[in-house]
Amino acid sequence: MPGPKDLDPSSSPRALLGAELRHAREKAGLSQDELSLRLFVSGSFIGQLEAGTRRMQPGYARLLDEVLETGGFFLRNCGAAAKSRYPEHFAEVAEAEAQATAIREYAPLLIPGLLQTPAYARAVNRGYDPTAPEETIDEWVEGRMERIRLLDHPTRPVLWAVLDEAALRRETGGRAVMAEALRHIAGLARRSRIIVQVLPFSAGAHTAMEGALKLMEFEDAPPLVYFEGVRIGRLEDDPATVSQLRFTFDLLVASALSREKSLALIEALAQDYGHEEHP
Structure with missing residues (x-):
């Protein structure tokens, strides 16, 4: 043969x-x-x-x-x-996202990539590398926007994001950029395209204080979890680890504001940021 x-x-x-x-x-x-x-x-x-x-x-x-x-x-x-436009530590994650049926993500410090606007993504990438040429920043932003296109599908993947209040209050790119970014998230939530909750400062200590968390489920493959640090990342498929971190996410959901209160807070902050000339 x-x-x-x-x-x-x-x-x-x-x-x-x-x-x-x-x-x-x-x-x-x-x-x-x-x-x-x-x-x-x-x-x-x-x-x-x-x-x-x-x-x-x-x-x-x-x-x-x-x-x-x-x-x-x-x-x-x-x-x-193995060819990819993404950094080596993230390439496999971006590819997995595109095939996932469900993504659950906790973001402690910034709006997660799949929910970013171009202006917010530009500010984040410029913060990552203040000396990068503008064409490099353009390429990074384009890559991030390409990832976001998977949300063009009306129902898949299911995206459930728990955003720390710190991520919403950190002025990334300025007040106008933040206003646009939060309106974008609110719009996705109001169209029922995503599930979003805010973990408020008042929640105090919680189960994921040590870092970000992304869980991905697939139709014909076992689930994955992704951990990320400064310019590093790791995918894990160990069933016990995935199960433990799914429980961690469930506890975050239990500590977060309801979907209705979360949306109200996001829209209120967007309105505050919209008054650009006033603190």
Whole structure:
């Protein structure tokens, strides 16, 4: 039988690579768990590779070629599947977002990327790198706006965001930029496109004080959780960790304002920011 064909980078490389992995694994008579033992990873990780929600790294591609006897196919093609316009630590997350059926996110310090306006995104990126050339900032903002287009679908993914009050009160880009950003969020909420709640200062100490949190669910792959720090990030698929952090998010929801009170606060702050000449 002829071997698998090299992938066309202009198509959907990760999806094709995942389909070829499933085909090669089944041809070898291995389950996902059995293959995972050969690679020293979890069975859910193999499932995510096959579903295209995880990026295949060269080290794993080399092992897959050895275990499945695919003649270097996966190593040759993992480069095409890895191309991305996003920073290395975030590229896999952006790709997973595009396939998620549900995203739950807690944002402690800034409005999350999927809810940003171009002006807010520009201010955030300029804050990240004050000396970057303007064309670089343009490219970063364009990439962020491209991610946001997934909300053009009327129902998928379900996006549930818990925003810390600190993220709403930090004047990022100035009062006019903040007014526009908060009106944008309120508009999405009023159109029932997103679920948004505010975690107020009055909530005091809470379960996620140490950082941001993003949970993603998929139709045909196990869920993922993403942790992010300063210019670093990590995806985690360990079921116990994902379950624990889902509970963390549930506790945040319980501590947050109701959807109605959250929307009222967001709109009130937007109105305050709109009076640009007055503190």
